[in-house]
Amino acid sequence: MARNEMAMMAEKKKAILESTLKLIKENGFHGTPMSQVAKKAGVAAGTIYHYFDSxxxxxxxxxxxxxxxxxxxxxxxxxxxxxxxxxxxxxxxxxxxxxxxxxxxxxxxxxxxxxxxxxxxxxxxxxxxxxxxxxxxxxxxxxxxxxxxxxxxxxxxxxxxxxxxxxxxxxxxxxxxxxxxxxxxxxxxxxxxxx
Amino acid sequence: MARNEMAMMAEKKKAILESTLKLIKENGFHGTPMSQVAKKAGVAAGTIYHYFDSxxxxxxxxxxxxxxxxxxxxxxxxxxxxxxxxxxxxxxxxxxxxxxxxxxxxxxxxxxxxxxxxxxxxxxxxxxxxxxxxxxxxxxxxxxxxxxxxxxxxxxxxxxxxxxxxxxxxxxxxxxxxxxxxxxxxxxxxxxxxx
DNA sequence: ATCCGTCTATTGAATGTTCATTCGGTTTTG
DNA sequence: CAAAACCGAATGAACATTCAATAGACGGAT
CATH class of the missing domain: 1.10.357.10 (Tetracycline Repressor, domain 2)
Structure with missing residues (x-):
């Protein structure tokens, strides 16, 4: 499974992006806490900060x-x-x-x-x-x-x-x-x- | 000064509205705390809640x-x-x-x-x-x-x-x-x- | 094939801050 | 004097971000 290492990473990053997109549409910039993004993306809160600075x-x-x-x-x-x-x-x-x-x-x-x-x-x-x-x-x-x-x-x-x-x-x-x-x-x- | 009672009230309410407008333009919905609105409008935080529920x-x-x-x-x-x-x-x-x-x-x-x-x-x-x-x-x-x-x-x-x-x-x-x-x-x- | 060491990915509880809102008291108005 | 307007410190909840710890992947040595 060496080759989908990148794919896996991309998948998780993409999941975060897509979750953010959906939540912002529904709740706005405010009203979408990182905790919710994490939950919807199926990752821990800390993980988001692995891919994004803030x-x-x-x-x-x-x-x-x-x-x-x-x-x-x-x-x-x-x-x-x-x-x-x-x-x-x-x-x-x-x-x-x-x-x-x-x-x-x-x-x-x-x-x-x-x-x-x-x-x-x-x-x-x-x-x-x-x-x-x-x-x-x-x-x-x-x-x-x-x-x-x-x-x-x-x-x-x-x-x-x-x-x-x-x-x-x-x-x-x-x-x-x-x-x-x-x-x-x-x-x-x-x-x-x-x- | 009986007659500008309303005007005074309106003035303060208007000041709150205008301050909010300016701050939201500059900082967005998030990034404009009520405390700042109050400050810019020249009123106390509590006063805002006299005119607006939330x-x-x-x-x-x-x-x-x-x-x-x-x-x-x-x-x-x-x-x-x-x-x-x-x-x-x-x-x-x-x-x-x-x-x-x-x-x-x-x-x-x-x-x-x-x-x-x-x-x-x-x-x-x-x-x-x-x-x-x-x-x-x-x-x-x-x-x-x-x-x-x-x-x-x-x-x-x-x-x-x-x-x-x-x-x-x-x-x-x-x-x-x-x-x-x-x-x-x-x-x-x-x-x-x-x- | 097995072990080891290193690096990356991941976790989620803990931290400290920020903020909306409340409320007891003070001033102003009529 | 009563009611309305006003104040601002105090409260408590929500939140972004951190971090110490865990799990997994990979390469190389045996």
Whole structure:
């Protein structure tokens, strides 16, 4: 069993991260004591401190972990051979679906980015996550698909609409079908496209 | 000094609310002990409990308080005699400006709505705040200004874009001029208008 | 194959701190 | 003078973090 040594470790660390995610969604940053995280993850309280320096660190890492899972989900559905509009639709819908399918992640991220934690977080890391999307938007502007506009601003408009749609789907009974998502993506597209 | 009895009381209560707002923006829900709130508000810890049953209640009331201030700010700029598009622009820009001018409120509200507090909050109250906007949107659809679409969804799209723009303005150095706001409102309008 | 020593992973009770809330008393108001 | 507003030290619970002790894994020596 030499080879799953790492896997075992990763499993336990992952269990801690996932438990934290779920508990924070349910009870918020406050209201989720380390003791509960430990219990839910099936480890002792002390074990958490083997993997994370502190509660703050745990939460910071949880944010990074969630970001990666979101990016992976988006990339999975995108193909190089699609035209620009199709790639935009794919990106927007993937993002929205990820939020819908991972409500714990959604609420955690939202709490995180609006909390003082985010200020303690490195800017560089955030830049890295943003870069790809910004470039995609910039190329859209250059090639006259999109109206000329600050790419960061446009990026935020795209993000927030996906986020909002997902929240609405989750909060109320307003079930969004695949067709609804298409319509929404269309709406956002109409807002940012050239002409 | 008979007449400002209420005013005095209100002043102290208001001081508590405002202090809480500021501290939560800076330190989050956790990280703002009642003792600090008291200190910043210039009252004793016990006094807070004269006005609010508990910390939870304080935060709930703070949310309501903030909602009212936002609504007032929006109504102030809107006139009955404007045409539909102008009223939409006014609403969107007022909302965005309120967020920009009241960052404490913005971050508090965002933290609140993504926290478990909101679930303990009465649905009815939220409905009441929403009703006016929903009606405005419904009338827009009926009169063929807006594309037919679930008004709640459309409302969220409008909200989130204003919110997002304000966040961007506050977070980065990307200063949004009045012209930028106009352009953004235009962009949202293009997304929701008929045709 | 068996033992040994070392390193890592894990445990959970103990520690010390922080904080929400209480309450008996004081001041202010009408 | 009675009621309301206000004070702030005291209380007790909750919590993050520590640490001494245990268990397990691995490599190398026999």
């Amino acid at each position: 509660k703050d660190t745990l939460i910071q890492e949880l944010y990074t972990y969630t970001q990666y899972r979101l990016l992976d989900a988006i990339k999975e559905n995108s193909r190089e051979d699609m035209d620009y509009k199709a790639r935009f639709f794919s990106h927007w819908i993937s993002r929205c679906m990820f939020y819908i399918q991972n409500p714990n992640s959604l609420f955690f991220m939202e709490q995180f980015v609006n909390s003082p934690y985010v200020q303690r977080c490195s800017k560089e890391q955030d830049e890295r996550f943003q870069k790809e999307v910004i470039q995609f938007i910039e190329s859209g502007i250059e090639n006259n698909y999109l109206r000329p506009m600050n790419p960061r601003l446009m990026r935020m408009m795209i993000y927030s609409s996906a986020l909002t749609a997902a929240k609405l789907h989750l909060s109320e009974q307003l079930t969004l079908s695949q067709a609804d998502l298409q319509q929404l993506a269309q709406m956002v597209w109409d807002g940012i496209k050239k002409d | 910390k939870d209640t304080l935060i709930q009331e703070l949310y309501t308080y903030t909602q009212y201030r936002l609504l007032d700010a929006i109504k102030e700029n809107s006139r009955e005699d404007m045409d539909y598009k102008a009223r939409f622009f006014s609403h969107w820009i007022s909302r965005c400006m309120f967020y920009i001018q009241n960052p404490n409120s913005l971050f508090f509200m965002e933290q609140f709505v993504n926290s478990p507090y909101v679930q303990r909050c009465s649905k009815e109250q939220d409905e009441r705040f929403q009703k006016e906007v929903i009606q405005f949107i419904e009338s827009g659809i009926e009169n063929n200004y807006l594309r037919p679409m679930n008004p709640r969804l459309m409302r969220m799209m409008i909200y989130s874009s204003a919110l997002t723009a304000a966040k961007l303005h506050l977070s980065e150095q990307l200063t949004l001029s009045q012209a930028d706001l106009q352009q953004l409102a235009q962009m949202v309008w293009d997304g929701i208008k008929k045709d």
